[in-house]
Amino acid sequence: MTTTSSGTSGTSENLVVRRADHTTIRYTASGPAGAPALVLIHGWACDRRDFDAVTRHLPGGYRVLAVDLAEHGESRSTRDVWTIEESARDVAAVLEAESVTTAVVAGHSHGAAVAVEVGRLLPDTVSHVIALDGLHYLSLFPAQSEEQARATLGVFRDDFAAAVRGLVEAGSPAGTDPALRDAYFVKMVVVRQPAGLGAIEGLVHWDMDAALRETKQPITVLGIRDLVTQEAIDRYGDRFDIVLVDLGSHHFLVEAPEATAKLLADVMRSG
Template structure:
């Protein structure tokens, strides 16, 4: 299904068999909504589950202009409005976790609870050139050129070896991501900083980190939990893609958190 959101043709999938409260899952950079397929299966009987593709990812068209994480949060707020969602339990992974934080800051009425996985509270100054370099490299060489290095950051060696059937579709998704879509999103990530607004977030918050995540270390994610009042912090034995590598534990953590929030 598609809607035009802020001039962007946006793909989304809505599972509402349960007819319960809304939950929205936001994917990672160079990913698409399919990364949440298993989570949607866990939660669709009790929730109205929304997944969608960010600008320039999956089947959502690329932005004609540069954009910020604030703009991506506004996209989600508009999508929820258009679909008639009064609010949602918001779950974001990586760049999706950045979008989730900004949604909670900019559109608090849209957020029932906040769950952030594998995302920092800000990008340090010394890390910002890394994303600019990735954007430039992908514009020149395409997203297929970053598949192997990305998988090495996203998943532990043991998981990659044991589960090729999981790794292969993720690799294909990275390679299919339009170069300009990736590049503009990477540039948006480079400027991300939510620290100023996080202390004002009054929603129940769960922060999940991967103990083996070298891109977003547990310490970087912990800043979110330390800044939002009464936030819960958990670490899973995984690298960056905790909902993939530790899907059962991730779903159990999230399920318990949502039940406690009811």
């Protein structure tokens, strides 16, 4: 495993970690080396650029690492394993390359599941897991039955574009700008394959309840108020600290980066 620089921009560096199966994980690093780390993991079919504006609003004193998961953004891989656990190993490789000893890991949507697995994988390094509108969707969690998983995957296999459009619509509360919905759809529908479908398959087969039993870190869910159900609060309220926010849609980190940065900073300060 090696790490090399691929250029700098101001106080940020664009770096790469190489793993097996011709996997290159690219990430952006900013802030002082050796400082406590904040790791940012994007959602499905998105990339680390979603956090660019958030990073600019974060307080100093942290090593901020925004990661492109395999076959998302600038990261590439020829592997055929697209489980949540394998994505967590991508992130763990970045932390190892950075010699991180303590980190808060924040993930958006699908990335929140990856963040939980990073916490399970690195219990002595990860101090807190933050989900950005993730983990509370009971249509995905806990693990789906084989019949449910086949049905979910069938929707994507039959008409991928329509399935992506459905995801975007489901994450758009009333009043969401249609132009924003269209922009998210255009970005996400071109996710690289077979990784795009593979990552969906990995997500629907992920057993969150089992993962939570082995993940000891505190977990804070920053959930869009109109998208969090009372059923989810009842089921997981004793395991998650669920903070309801009114910052836009499922992609609120893009729409309200300054407010998102403040929420992240507040969680980090609280321990």
